[in-house]
Amino acid sequence: xxxxxxxxxxxxxxxxxxxxxxxxxxxxxxxxxxxxxxxxxxxxxxxxxxxxxxxxxxxxxxxxxxxxxxxxxxxxxxxxxxxxxxxxxxxxxxxxxxxxxxxxxxxxxxxxxxxxxxxxxxxxxxxxxxxxxxxxxxxxxxxxxxxxxxxxxxxxxxxxxxxxxxxxxxxxxxxxxxxxxxxxxxxxxxxxxxxxxxxxxxxxxxxxxxxxxxxxxxxxxxxxxxxxxxxxxxxxxxxxxxxxxxxxxxxxxxxxxxxxxxxxxxxxxxxxxxxxxxxxxxxxxxxxxxxxxxxxxxxxxxxxxxxxxxxxxxxxxxxxxxxxxxxxxxxxxxxxxxxxxxxxxxxxxxxxxxxxxxxxxxxxxxxxxxxxxxxxxxxxxxxxxxxxxxxxxxxxxxxxxxxxxxxxxxxxxxxxxxx
Numbered sequence: 534x535x536x537x538x539x540x541x542x543x544x545x546x547x548x549x550x551x552x553x554x555x556x557x558x559x560x561x562x563x564x565x566x567x568x569x570x571x572x573x574x575x576x577x578x579x580x581x582x583x584x585x586x587x588x589x590x591x592x593x594x595x596x597x598x599x600x601x602x603x604x605x606x607x608x609x610x611x612x613x614x615x616x617x618x619x620x621x622x623x624x625x626x627x628x629x630x631x632x633x634x635x636x637x638x639x640x641x642x643x644x645x646x647x648x649x650x651x652x653x654x655x656x657x658x659x660x661x662x663x664x665x666x667x668x669x670x671x672x673x674x675x676x677x678x679x680x681x682x683x684x685x686x687x688x689x690x691x692x693x694x695x696x697x698x699x700x701x702x703x704x705x706x707x708x709x710x711x712x713x714x715x716x717x718x719x720x721x722x723x724x725x726x727x728x729x730x731x732x733x734x735x736x737x738x739x740x741x742x743x744x745x746x747x748x749x750x751x752x753x754x755x756x757x758x759x760x761x762x763x764x765x766x767x768x769x770x771x772x773x774x775x776x777x778x779x780x781x782x783x784x785x786x787x788x789x790x791x792x793x794x795x796x797x798x799x800x801x802x803x804x805x806x807x808x809x810x811x812x813x814x815x816x817x818x819x820x821x822x823x824x825x826x827x828x829x830x831x832x833x834x835x836x837x838x839x840x841x842x843x844x845x846x847x848x849x850x851x852x853x854x855x856x857x858x859x860x861x862x863x864x865x866x867x868x869x870x871x872x873x874x875x876x877x878x879x880x881x882x883x884x885x886x887x888x889x890x891x892x893x894x895x896x897x898x899x900x901x902x903x904x905x906x907x908x909x910x911x912x913x914x915x916x917x918x919x920x921x922x923x924x925x926x927x928x929x930x931x932x933x934x935x936x937x938x939x940x941x942x943x944x945x946x947x948x949x950x951x952x
Contacts, residue, residue, distance in 0.1 A: 566767070568796035572776055575785045575792065582784075599670035600730065601657070602686075604699050605867075606858045609743035609845070610723055612783055614731050629932045632656040640688055647903045649821070649931035650681040657689060668693040671730065677701030677863065679905045697729050704863035705877070712860070716849075719856030740851040750780050751842045753793045758842075760800035762890070763808050765835035767800065770816075771826040773839065811835040812951050815886050817879060818898035818910070822929045824936040825944075829896070834948045836896070838886040879909075880916060887922065893951050894923040901928045923951055 600616045611618065629648075632655025636642045640654050661668055674686040676698045683698070690696040699722045702715055727735040754777065761768050768776075780789055816839040820826070829836060843861060845854045866879025883895060897913055899906045910926050917924045925947040927940060 566796065566799055568792050568799055569768070569772060571788070571792035571795065572772070572779060575779050575782075575788050576775060578785065579779065579782060600673055601670045602673045604673065604675040604726075604859065606862055607723065607726075607855055608781060609740060609747050609851075610727065610735060610855055613735055613740040613743045614727055616730055628656070628659060632659055633932075635659055640692075645902055647679075647681045647900060647931075649819075649900050649903070650685045652931045653682070654685050654688060657694065658692075668695075670694070672696040673699070673726065673730075675699045675701060675859075677703075679903070681903070681905070697726060699723075699726060702860075704860060707864075715860050716853050716856040719859050720850070720852040723852050723855045735852070737851050740855075741847075744845045744847065744851055744854055746786070748844045748847065750786070750789070750793075751844050753790065753797070754780060754842050755844075756797060757793065757800065760797065760804070762837055763800075764803050764806070765811060765813075765837055766809055766830075767803060768796070769826075769830040770836045770839070771823065771830055773836075774823070774826055777842075812894065812948060813837045813890055813892040814894050814896055815839075815883055815890070815892045816896045816898065817883060817913075818896075818906070819900055820898035820927065820929060821900070821931045821933055822936055823933055825898075825927060825929065825940060828936045828941050828944055832945060832948045834894070834944075834951075837890045837892060880913060883913075883917070894925065894947065896947075897924060897926045899926060899928050901930055923947065 600611065600618055603611060629652045632653075633648055633651045635655035635658050636651035637644060639658055642651050642654065657672075672686060672689055672694050674683070674696065676683055686696055686698060702718060704715070707715060724734055727733075757768065757776070758773075761773075776793070779785065782789070810833065812834045814829075814834050814836045816829075816836045843858070843865075845858050847854065849857060864878060865882050866877070886892060887895070895913075895917055897910050899910050910928075914924045914926055925943065927944070929936075929940070
């Protein structure tokens, strides 16, 4: 897409022309990064493996042992247990429109209900029909997610799936004196999940090793985000999301680390070059549409804070480290918990990042037909606009469809007002 050309129509406003001039004067990388090319290779291998697996027949034992879903931040536990992952983001989004139709017809979910919940329900049913109609795999879910998502898990249980729900605590207004008790509660839930999946407790040494492995990756990602601040266009937002997703594939861990080390070298080499003009932004919330990331990258705006990848505590017993990580995510407002928790705790995080990164605006992503997040977004919008901070709410469905022209126009207008 010719971004500058799209800004310079015959009736373009003066602000739009200023935006076009700023975009033209901002130095962008003119040659392809060797490191990003390596990440492209990892992505191609991942997509090829996914396509091959979706066609390959599984044995009955393999079908039943697949784990679908999980708890955010508990990937080290699943790897330590050597469980076989089931359909993830690739599987869920592949036929999302079909999945929504199945959820509305088979599960009788109203059309106005949350699309993310309907994609989850329909994807399971479509996949199992394709494999003969059997209810295969074990469904794992965190009970602290939004109520419609919890309801979807219960509907799957009623439809014959083997499900496990990790019991939640609310971190909203948690008494500081209860923190250790909260951590131990989640540690017990992690062990309960391990026993449910494998019939035995998790190996603490193996779990500790997986936590160290994950911390190595997270530390690299954090360093990339820090170095990227000097020239955020060198690693566009769409690339940041891609690199983050690929970091969760154990099979390509060494290749990921090699590509990341090369990328860090490239970013360090840019430190002595002029920093391109950009409008620093903060992104929070959920955006299922990858094209919206590209739409942001095509403007002079640059998201400088998006993923909070904190390290696991290695000074705690491994199960308690998992419990602490989950609780910390709730305390930062990154899990649904309660609506008040998301708004108040995430609001604190946004205010810290506005100050830390000198960001000038906030983009809040969300899913349409989700009354829960709609309330949170409205409260955030009102709070920050009253303080004079521009806020753009970008709603979208759970489908990975191209960004609409309306969304792109609203994004460009949002950037224009900050010039």
